[in-house]
Amino acid sequence: MAKQGTKVTVADIAKKAGVSVATVSNAMNGTGRMAEATREKVRKAMDELGFVRDYSAAKLRTGRSRLVGVLIQDVANPFYGEFSATFEAVLTRRGFLPILANIGEDRERQASMIAEVLAHGVAGMVISPCASSIAKDLAPIINQRIPCVTFVREVDGLPFDFVGADDYEGAALAARQFLADGHRNFAVIGGLEETTTGHLRVKGFVETLKSEGIAEENIHVVQGPQSRAFGRQGAEELLKSGAAFTAVFCHNDLVAMGASAGFIENGRHIGKDLSLIGFDNLPEAELWSPPLTSVEIGPRSIGDQVAEWLVERMEGQSGPARATRLRPRLVVRKSTVTA
Amino acid sequence: MAKQGTKVTVADIAKKAGVSVATVSNAMNGTGRMAEATREKVRKAMDELGFVRDYSAAKLRTGRSRLVGVLIQDVANPFYGEFSATFEAVLTRRGFLPILANIGEDRERQASMIAEVLAHGVAGMVISPCASSIAKDLAPIINQRIPCVTFVREVDGLPFDFVGADDYEGAALAARQFLADGHRNFAVIGGLEETTTGHLRVKGFVETLKSEGIAEENIHVVQGPQSRAFGRQGAEELLKSGAAFTAVFCHNDLVAMGASAGFIENGRHIGKDLSLIGFDNLPEAELWSPPLTSVEIGPRSIGDQVAEWLVERMEGQSGPARATRLRPRLVVRKSTVTA
DNA sequence: CTGAAAGCGCTTACAG
């Protein structure tokens, strides 16, 4: 059935089907009008010759591509895994395919991956910028005039749509829950201060507590990378400092899971003598023991919104840059108890 | 600095630098020999004009591409997330970029994603085939003569390299641990029988027990999708059946985490009256409460090996298809106790 | 090294 060896082109299909190359192209792309019988003839010829179209030739001719760049911190981080899965589902449904690159927290790698992805001629791009990014780092995307949506982490001065969560409010929800449960001594295992998420979550938590009369010396903050390892390390640091606290807010669920292990190993009992709140409400949060109270922001909602906006832009919609911060929701489970 | 509007081509660079297009191309690709001063002139012109090379044009001309297709079940599954991160790291270091597509357990989607990825002119492809796949499903890859490595799930009759884990032996390790701990009544929450992993893990576990004198009626098996949700459902089914068991082997850690929640909600105590073993040793296993005993097979080792073999093939290495099943290792933690 | 040219496989404007 499939011809092997030399490449099958639209010209071969045209000859086989007894039509012009223009008709083959139109049949493939659903452009122009044509009798159903003609379309069927073309389809049959393609099948018989084992035709595989060549998007890179089409891209060269039209300037249009069906590839989309996705630059994230690390796809092994479950938050970005969930995001990517949703984003990919929407994009492939629309006929696009994602090119994925992990950039870590490395501005140099981010720059070189932006360049690589652009060189592949993507139709659009989405990026959650690495820590300490500034607008200039993303300039090549602007110069290429391709649509881009940033997400999760915001960078000032960019002409791109942004989709994130209301990090400040999410942290405030955690603070209010702890206060309602009667806690008076707090700790935070926060994310990197050089990211908007890291900064805003610590800020939202601390400011909310202070506005309710909690003194600064009763709020102990450590900050670092948003990883399981740092969660555990943060827990150990807090314990070693001798600080008194009964309620711990973590940058995200990964950090909370690491912290949970760190606290338990050192004799604390989550959901008994220690309350713990995470962020993201990953699938594991519900299954955790005890089930983890978490601020839900929905990587899947973010993925959907990012994909929608990017597709709109790729389809030519113009207008000023939009920004949305999805409303968080606190999912209370057994890791939080009254003081 | 960067010219906006019209596209900057090698011809523009050549004119600006006062060299030929051949020299520009050679400078870009490190081909031919040339004075360092010439190379520098070209680099400078590229910078000043904001040149972005066009791989799709190069691909059309040479037939060679720097894109690689990655077809997996679901990147939101942490196992595939870890795999993808490792694979991506190796591939980008070698100058390739991955196109990622999730195929679920859907043969039709698998077929259409294979076609899409091929149409983008990838230099190679890696795929963990969906359940019930047969060799014919992957025929388009063979016809296109592009290198391919399959992994995790094996399909008979394919001329591709395969990288997986020794699933049978991994399950046997779990069985032997339970036996050594004195258990006599067992349950399995297995994966889909239509995948080699699902089939071999159940088989390895059950056969090992039987060979040690355990009767079939003391081994209760349920099988289904390798998800958290099925883990919980499987736990509930097993409890409802009234079967007696003190040791449960799960297809993987995701299933084990779901099962863990299901058992705990129904009054069982993991690491006390119930022993639990997972598979994959995800980062969460160590942090779980109680820490989860798991068969380690290493998505990262698999990612490394798949990437190495694919790159070798893309660089032209021929020879018969290779297959390796990485040796599993049981990581014993507190979710397993003596009966 | 230069310079001029061909050609990869498409899409599309054009005349019929």
Next chain:
DNA sequence: CTGAAAGCGCTTACAG
């Protein structure tokens, strides 16, 4: 619908 042709931006063989 056909048919013939141009051209997207590269790489590369060729003669110098």
